[in-house]
Amino acid sequence: xxxxxxxxxxALAATALALSACAESxxxxxxxxxxxxxxxxxxxxxxxxxxxxxxxxxxxxTFRVTRQIFEGLVEVKPGSAExxxxxxxxxxxxxxxxxxxxxxxxxxxxxxxxxxxxxxxxANFERMADQNKAAQSGPAEYxxxxxxxxxxxxxxxxxxxxDDMTVVLKVKSSTSKFPAMLSLSSLAIQSPKALEEGNANDxxxxxxxxxxxxxxxxxxxxxxxxxxxxxxxxxxxxxKRNDDYWGEKAKTEKIVFKIIPDETTRRQELEAxxxxxxxxxxxxxxxxxxxxxxxxxxxxxxxxxxxGLNPEANPTLKDVKVRQAINHAIDREGxxxxxxxxxxxxxxxxxxxxxSGYNKDLEPYEHDVEKAKSLLKEADAEGMTLQFAYPSEVxxxxxxxxxxxxxxxxxxxxxxxxxxxxxxxPWNGGYLDNVDAHRYDAFLLGWTGDYDSPxxxxxxxxxxxxxxxxxxxxxxxxxxxxxxxxxADSTVDEDERATKYEEINTKIAEEYVPGAPISHSPPAIVxxxxxEGLTASPLTAEKFSTVTVGGK
Numbered sequence: 001x002x003x004x005x006x007x008x009x010x011a012l013a014a015t016a017l018a019l020s021a022c023a024e025s026x027x028x029x030x031x032x033x034x035x036x037x038x039x040x041x042x043x044x045x046x047x048x049x050x051x052x053x054x055x056x057x058x059x060x061x062t063f064r065v066t067r068q069i070f071e072g073l074v075e076v077k078p079g080s081a082e083x084x085x086x087x088x089x090x091x092x093x094x095x096x097x098x099x100x101x102x103x104x105x106x107x108x109x110x111x112x113x114x115x116x117x118x119x120x121x122x123a124n125f126e127r128m129a130d131q132n133k134a135a136q137s138g139p140a141e142y143x144x145x146x147x148x149x150x151x152x153x154x155x156x157x158x159x160x161x162x163d164d165m166t167v168v169l170k171v172k173s174s175t176s177k178f179p180a181m182l183s184l185s186s187l188a189i190q191s192p193k194a195l196e197e198g199n200a201n202d203x204x205x206x207x208x209x210x211x212x213x214x215x216x217x218x219x220x221x222x223x224x225x226x227x228x229x230x231x232x233x234x235x236x237x238x239x240k241r242n243d244d245y246w247g248e249k250a251k252t253e254k255i256v257f258k259i260i261p262d263e264t265t266r267r268q269e270l271e272a273x274x275x276x277x278x279x280x281x282x283x284x285x286x287x288x289x290x291x292x293x294x295x296x297x298x299x300x301x302x303x304x305x306x307x308g309l310n311p312e313a314n315p316t317l318k319d320v321k322v323r324q325a326i327n328h329a330i331d332r333e334g335x336x337x338x339x340x341x342x343x344x345x346x347x348x349x350x351x352x353x354x355x356s357g358y359n360k361d362l363e364p365y366e367h368d369v370e371k372a373k374s375l376l377k378e379a380d381a382e383g384m385t386l387q388f389a390y391p392s393e394v395x396x397x398x399x400x401x402x403x404x405x406x407x408x409x410x411x412x413x414x415x416x417x418x419x420x421x422x423x424x425x426p427w428n429g430g431y432l433d434n435v436d437a438h439r440y441d442a443f444l445l446g447w448t449g450d451y452d453s454p455x456x457x458x459x460x461x462x463x464x465x466x467x468x469x470x471x472x473x474x475x476x477x478x479x480x481x482x483x484x485x486x487x488a489d490s491t492v493d494e495d496e497r498a499t500k501y502e503e504i505n506t507k508i509a510e511e512y513v514p515g516a517p518i519s520h521s522p523p524a525i526v527x528x529x530x531x532e533g534l535t536a537s538p539l540t541a542e543k544f545s546t547v548t549v550g551g552k
Contacts, residue, residue: 039549040254041531044266044278046395048259049237052227053200053216054185055128056139060540063185064279065237065257068544070188070221073102073121073167074179078535078543081302081354081452083180087116087189087222088167097174097492098157104165108246110191111226118161123192125159125169127200135203139210142186145460146177173490176356176497177459180451185541194220224250224545235259250545251533263395270294270528276549277527279540280395283341286524293529297536298343301520304350304457305398305446307388307409308515312471314441316384320475323513325375326386326442327365329416330409330516334367339405340521347517349505350458356494357454357501362509365516372416386413387421387441389434394427397523397540398446406444409518435469442515445469448523448540454501455489462514463489470514477512 047061054066075086088102108116129150131140136150147155155178157170171178181187190200198215205211219227224247225239237257241250258275260266266278267285271292281289286296309326311317332346348362376382390406399405403424410420423440425431435443450456455463465473465482472478484507488500508514525536533546 038253040256041252041277041544041547041549042256042258042275043544044260044269044275045237045257046259046261046263046266046279048232048235049230051139051212051216052219052230053190053212054188054219055143055190055200056135056203056210056212056216057186058139058141063541065239066188066219066221067185067223067541068225068239068255069219069223069227070185070190071223072184072188073182076183076451076537076539076541078546079537081449081538083183083451086183087121091179097178098171100169100171100179101162102167102169102179104167105246106165108222109244110194110220110222111242111244112191112194112220114191114193114220116189116222117164118167119164120192121167121189122159122161123195124189125156127195128187129154129156131201132203134205134210135201137205139203139212142184146181146184146187174492175455176489176491177451177453177455180453180456183451188221190215191220191222194218222246224248224543225255228254248545251548252544255544270526273528276531277525277534279523279525280397280400281524281526282395283400283524286341289526294526295529295531295534296524296526297534298341298522298524299397299536299540300354300538301343301345301522302352302354302538303398303446303448303520303523304347304352305405305444305518305521306347306350306515307518308435308443308445308469309513310438310441310443310469310471310474312438312474314386316379316381317441318475319379319381320511320513321375321379322381322384323475323515324365325372325379325381325416326413326418327513327516328368328372328375329412329418330365330518331367331412332364332518334412335405335408336519339401339408340519341400341524343522345520347519349509350461350515350517351454351505352449352457352520355449355452355454355457356498357488357505359502359505359509362506365509367412369416376417382417383419385419385421387423388413389423389425389431389440389443391427391431391444392424393429396446397448398519398521399444400521400523402444409444438469438471443469450539455485458501458504458508459485459489462508472512472514475512475514481508481512 045061049062049065050057072086073088077084089105091102093100128143155171157172160168199213200215202213224245226242228238228240230237239255241253269275290296309317336344346364348364390402462481463485465478484504491497530550532548
């Protein structure tokens with residue numbers, strides 16, 4: 001996720017409450033050497049990590065680093081969105097889905113020597129649940145979203161150490177996203193010793209930002225790498241191999257993340273040999289990169305690009321006919337062909353077709369300019385003005401070139417008689433804040449799934465009636481939609497739950513129309529021909545411990 005993340009993806013078996021004991025580990029837990037070698041893998045990062053405590057992170061560049069250091073109770077299997085074992089070898093739900101029993105892996109230690117046991121796991125979850133006001137106001141966003149808040153409002157209901165290697169996690173109601181949410185990088189398990197010594201929860205506000213405690217600078221996980229140095233002056237983060245790692249040792253001795261904000265510069269540095277790879281190469285560069293001998297790994301599309309509509313900012317949008325007209329005005333197939341990479345598809349709903357609850361009977365809105373004009377006339381909205389925003393200084397997996405996409409959609413809207421006021425802000429320089437503050441009538445945004453669950457898509461977008469970017473309450477349907485999503489999420493039977501989500505997707509598309517789902521795009525990651533062992537992730541969540549460079 002960034003809160004703002006081939007063969008078909010496997011369904012997330014772990015979300016089915018009918019499961020008894022989940023899959024056994026296929027990983028090597030012998031603690032043997034695993035064929036580790038030397039060398040350094042240098043990766044061009046688009047930005048600096050926010051903080052090294054993943055619990056307080058919200059951005060992909062931070063998670064790209066911490067994912068190499070920390071591990072969760074459950075992990076996503078490489079190359080898929082399917083859930084598999086992590087620090088827990090297996091798990092089992094109670095009949096009502098409110099208690100989950102995890103059997104921990106034996107022989108795991110954190111890089112500071114602390115032992116993984118049930119008490120360590122519970123110390124982590126109690127730490128996550130016990131956040132001060134400063135942390136609750138922003139840094140602990142992933143927990144707040146996944147667990148629905150803190151205290152009495154939270155889904156989390158406690159952690160119990162049944163014995164040394166058995167943990168029981170309790171939730172207040174059955175949910176489709178459990179235990180899948182435990183694969184989030186933010187919810188990775190940290191050394192309880194480091195958490196205590198680093199005063200992990202002592203977050204403070206400072207101006208418009210936050211000050212983090214010592215723990216956030218000295219990450220201690222159980223993963224295949226540890227932090228060696230963050231050189232802010234030279235804009236590099238260096239990780240070194242954890243030679244005491246419990247499983248198969250990392251193939252490469254070091255990983256260096258070289259921070260290069262500009263995508264064109266990242267390509268130039270790859271061509272010059274000063275980095276070994278980077279993420280999200282521009283689709284127009286894919287062929288050229290391959291012609292130069294690089295390996296462009298194209299991930300499965302596990303995302304959605306959408307145009308959000310905000311009736312709070314523009315009351316004309318309160319009429320569903322206006323929102324439907326905008327959907328008919330957009331030429332999705334034209335956008336897919338002209339603006340997006342091969343393999344992109346037009347979207348009919350706010351989730352990809354590999355997620356349970358996707359309604360296969362829905363089709364994308366037909367591009368029909370006359371229908372759009374007719375609906376606007378019926379709504380007495382002919383010649384309406386729409387302030388339509390897009391982000392600058394960013395490229396996202398679902399939105400490789402925001403400006404060109406915005407220009408194409410603007411042309412479609414104007415053809416239907418809508419007057420467009422164009423506005424833009426840098427992605428991290430006001431755009432996301434303005435979307436959250438409901439300052440735009442319409443906006444381009446998207447989402448890469450964190451895990452395979454309908455709640456991670458439409459639940460994230462519309463589940464909270466009071467706090468969502470689409471102002472669904474102002475649209476007149478927000479409370480109803482929120483209740484429908486909560487009911488579906490808490491349904492224990494998997495087939496019944498999927499049916500409910502399919503029905504909700506139909507209502508979203510035909511009755512509620514909070515925005516315009518546009519497309520699903522396959523993002524790429526590129527590495528030089530010297531790099532071997534990289535497995536591309538549809539969640540853009542690669543782990544680099546299997547990578548070698550130059551045959552080393």
